[in-house]
Amino acid sequence: MTPLERALRERIQAEGPISVEAFMEACNSYYYATRDPFGADGDFTTAPEISQMFGEILGAALAEVWKRAGAPADAIYAELGPGRGTLAADALRVLRSAGWAGEVHFVETSPVLRQAQAKAVPGAHWHDLVEDLPARPLLLVANEFLDALPIVQTADGVERRVQVAAGGLAFDRDGEIAESSPARDAVVSAIALCVAERGGAAIIIDYGHERNAAGDTLQAVRSHRFAPVLERPGEQDLTAHVDFEAAARAASNAGAGVTRVVPQGEWLIRLGIESRARALSRANPERARDVEASLQRLTSADGMGNLFKVLALHSPKWPAPAGFA
């Protein structure tokens, strides 16, 4: 039994069944606080870990909108859940070469990952919450952040809980599952309020759907394979599809401009990832096959191209980032 499972069983015995939301929140805080889960030896691989092109395109997108907004010198780069800091390092190279020279602020709760981020991005500042970011124009990125935040599940309209049954953890009910996520809505509203009040743009990337739909999307991944959700609590990554319709609604209610939701592959191609790949391959012919494979993985429908979606929020005083029209 994992240490977290022991703690959860004690909690359930004391308090009664806990919500899926409380379960996911407890599992993921333990999981991220105790490891670096990325890469071949870890549990899963994210887009910035596949290729530098991903962070570079994000950096270029932010640099472009920052220039069109008049290049405010006090704009900061902010990233939510920066993982190993790889995306930030790649994006910052491009932003700095475009003349931006602002501060870097990360929202990250894991002490282990904060250490990795400090190595990748010297001089960064850390916060626990979006609300703690300094009051300046934002160039914000969140990649695979919202999918890790806890969701509420209902089964036939009744909140689903996790109980101890037959010696193991089990759901207390089945039925038609619907999902919502007050935690995600709160984060998206906080980002939207910040950009609406202070200026800025935010690019949110995650796997999920453009329109709200019923269904159970909670999943666990360990060593690059799907695993039963209630197995090994705290030792596997729990995520759920992001409902981009709900995210866009939360952002717009909080006063931000909202773009269309576009598939990651389409967005990366519009922003020039193919010519970036050709340039990389020309400069490093020995890596050409790798570069081509990464490009396919990031953009193709059988890779991350369709399942992953991109949404941008922006201050009503800033133009929308490119690639969404």
Ligand code: SAH
């Ligand atoms: N963006 C990175 C990592 C994605 S994994 C990449 O693309 O590689 C999710 C990240 O969010 C991790 O860094 C994790 O520690 C962080 N995280 C998860 N829940 C969080 C929370 N509630 N508050 C702050 N950071 C959180």
